[in-house]
Amino acid sequence: xxxxxxxxxxxxxxxxxxxxxxxxxxxxxxxxxxxxxxxxxxxxxxxxxxxxxxxxxxxxxxxxxxxxxxxxxxxxxxxxxxxxxxxxxxxxxxxxxxxxxxxxxxxxxxxxxxxxxxxxxxxxxxxxxxxxxxxxxxxxxxxxxxxxxxxxxxxxxxxxxxxxxxxxxxxxxxxxxxxxxxxxxxxxxxxxxxxxxxxxxxxxxxxxxxxxxxxxxxxxxxxxxxxxxxxxxxxxxxxxxxxxxxxxxxxxxxxxxxxxxxxxxxxxxxxxxxxxxxxxxxxxxxxxxxxxxxxxxxxxxxxxxxxxxxxx
Amino acid sequence: xxxxxxxxxxxxxxxxxxxxxxxxxxxxxxxxxxxxxxxxxxxxxxxxxxxxxxxxxxxxxxxxxxxxxxxxxxxxxxxxxxxxxxxxxxxxxxxxxxxxxxxxxxxxxxxxxxxxxxxxxxxxxxxxxxxxxxxxxxxxxxxxxxxxxxxxxxxxxxxxxxxxxxxxxxxxxxxxxxxxxxxxxxxxxxxxxxxxxxxxxxxxxxxxxxxxxxxxxxxxxxxxxxxxxxxxxxxxxxxxxxxxxxxxxxxxxxxxxxxxxxxxxxxxxxxxxxxxxxxxxxxxxxxxxxxxxxxxxxxxxxxxxxxxxxxxxxxxxxxxxxxxxxxxxxxxxxxxxxxxxxxxxxxxxxxxxxxxxx
Numbered sequence: 319x320x321x322x323x324x325x326x327x328x329x330x331x332x333x334x335x336x337x338x339x340x341x342x343x344x345x346x347x348x349x350x351x352x353x354x355x356x357x358x359x360x361x362x363x364x365x366x367x368x369x370x371x372x373x374x375x376x377x378x379x380x381x382x383x384x385x386x387x388x389x390x391x392x393x394x395x396x397x398x399x400x401x402x403x404x405x406x407x408x409x410x411x412x413x414x415x416x417x418x419x420x421x422x423x424x425x426x427x428x429x430x431x432x433x434x435x436x437x438x439x440x441x442x443x444x445x446x447x448x449x450x451x452x453x454x455x456x457x458x459x460x461x462x463x464x465x466x467x468x469x470x471x472x473x474x475x476x477x478x479x480x481x482x483x484x485x486x487x488x489x490x491x492x493x494x495x496x497x498x499x500x501x502x503x504x505x506x507x508x509x510x511x512x513x514x515x516x517x518x519x520x521x522x523x524x525x526x527x528x529x530x531x532x533x534x535x536x537x538x539x540x541x542x543x544x545x546x547x548x549x550x551x552x553x554x555x556x557x558x559x560x561x562x563x564x565x566x567x568x569x570x571x572x573x574x575x576x577x578x579x580x581x582x583x584x585x586x587x588x589x590x591x592x593x594x595x596x597x598x599x600x601x602x603x604x605x606x607x608x609x610x611x612x613x614x615x616x617x618x619x620x621x622x623x624x625x626x627x628x629x630x
Numbered sequence: 631x632x633x634x635x636x637x638x639x640x641x642x643x644x645x646x647x648x649x650x651x652x653x654x655x656x657x658x659x660x661x662x663x664x665x666x667x668x669x670x671x672x673x674x675x676x677x678x679x680x681x682x683x684x685x686x687x688x689x690x691x692x693x694x695x696x697x698x699x700x701x702x703x704x705x706x707x708x709x710x711x712x713x714x715x716x717x718x719x720x721x722x723x724x725x726x727x728x729x730x731x732x733x734x735x736x737x738x739x740x741x742x743x744x745x746x747x748x749x750x751x752x753x754x755x756x757x758x759x760x761x762x763x764x765x766x767x768x769x770x771x772x773x774x775x776x777x778x779x780x781x782x783x784x785x786x787x788x789x790x791x792x793x794x795x796x797x798x799x800x801x802x803x804x805x806x807x808x809x810x811x812x813x814x815x816x817x818x819x820x821x822x823x824x825x826x827x828x829x830x831x832x833x834x835x836x837x838x839x840x841x842x843x844x845x846x847x848x849x850x851x852x853x854x855x856x857x858x859x860x861x862x863x864x865x866x867x868x869x870x871x872x873x874x875x876x877x878x879x880x881x882x883x884x885x886x887x888x889x890x891x892x893x894x895x896x897x898x899x900x901x902x903x904x905x906x907x908x909x910x911x912x913x914x915x916x917x918x919x920x921x922x923x924x925x926x927x928x929x930x931x932x933x934x935x936x937x938x939x940x941x942x943x944x945x946x947x948x949x950x951x952x953x954x955x956x957x958x959x960x961x962x963x964x965x966x967x968x969x970x971x972x973x974x975x976x977x978x979x980x981x982x983x984x985x986x987x988x
Binding site for chain 2: 375376377378397398400401403405407408409410411412413414415416420423424425427428429430467471
């Protein structure tokens, strides 16, 4: 890969290591982020996502490795890099005695180039809150405000650290819209998350991180397709359907019995498993009460790659 | 980049009621309490009299004694009872005039007047001195001696300095110190806890500009604080300040830089806001009580006094008092300024070392 990078990589990370004492929070990761994509880092808590992100943002000093952002060396040109990136920290707050407009104006002053506060607030639908303080906002509004604050310098790259953690589904949905809009404006977005559906919905490419290492990196579709069993067939059968019969079906690699009373078949090829299932049901006089084929999710990818679930 | 941050800091301070309380109300409460007490009115001393003589001379003596301004006389006491009361601490001074005073005098032999006093009384020596002088004058008058030498007291220190005048600069120092140490320490701890520091680090703002803005805004606040405390003491409670105000400003700023550095250090060491508060108090309380805010530190045990004079608040207060009350110049305080400078250097180095953003 070295020396053969496409010119439109906005972030290049090579051999990044961050150690705290003996613990390697980030244990030698390398990846690139392409201009204009939404790049996701997916992994459980403690996988090293935030540490990796903060190294790239210039907030933590790497133990080893090279980081280039927008063609600049992070160590050498930290200030120029910081002028062109927007950073949202996980669970961070803002000054409690300043209004939203005052905070955005203040942060704007830290940059050579900045966007008027009211423009930013209207972008995240907080115009009518311009004169209130952060403490009086709801959780969703607060997250929207922190996103507005990342845009204060009209950045080329936006970093979002678990932007939707702790939000209810509706607020999460609305935040996804804002993130997509940032992306449509031509900015590169790098976000961390431990929600697969978020990564699947927002990201063009996803790096799956576990215990400080990147275990896979591709588009969500490719990641799922690369699974030995990219499909899941859910079967609710009446009568005395046995696990053994299902396990013997074509392309089935495993059968689980869910708490909902359904069988879950992991299939390498649903197009071959389904006819076999129907024939088997017919022959063994089993009535199929419910049949559903789903693609596997990133959750399954994670389980396959690491041997443990994303959230445990 | 610097000025907007300073302005924002000042705005936040003014909007933060709790911060304002510590900055102003706390020292002003002290000003009001001590201003309302009149600590300087000379206490009238009551002299109890047992007069065994009961002649013209003894009556004249008592009459003259009662005309001294600070004395009140209580006559017609029984000696046994009076001595008992004195032992219990109910009365402090007892003058016993012996029998036949006039006769003894006429003989030409000296008449002994017993003066019994409570040794624990802090004013005892002054009172004895005054009685002695009084009797000396009586002697001369009785001997009809011409006045050959006369003392004409001329007060060189024409300014009256009362306890409140002494206290007010102390309260200024205390207010500035507690607010800067505790206020800044808890602000830094809060900013770190809420990741505001880290968020600022993610911008191109230079770290030293952030530091400078914090220090600058707190210096502005401390000057306002000092001015308000001084003004309140002078306007409402008649405190006197004689010295050069520019020197006072410089001293407040100089001392406050140390307190701000201590605030940075405490805020960096403390794990959270509560810890910063507690630790800030632990740092400022001993100085508040030992460095002579309320009482001259000369009264401390010797070893303690030697240590205490090197705490940053002590030289600051000594110099402020010298300037405010005795119109001295800053040049009269080379040692004090040296100690302050040393503290500034040491605390700056430590503050930069221990400060952390995340």
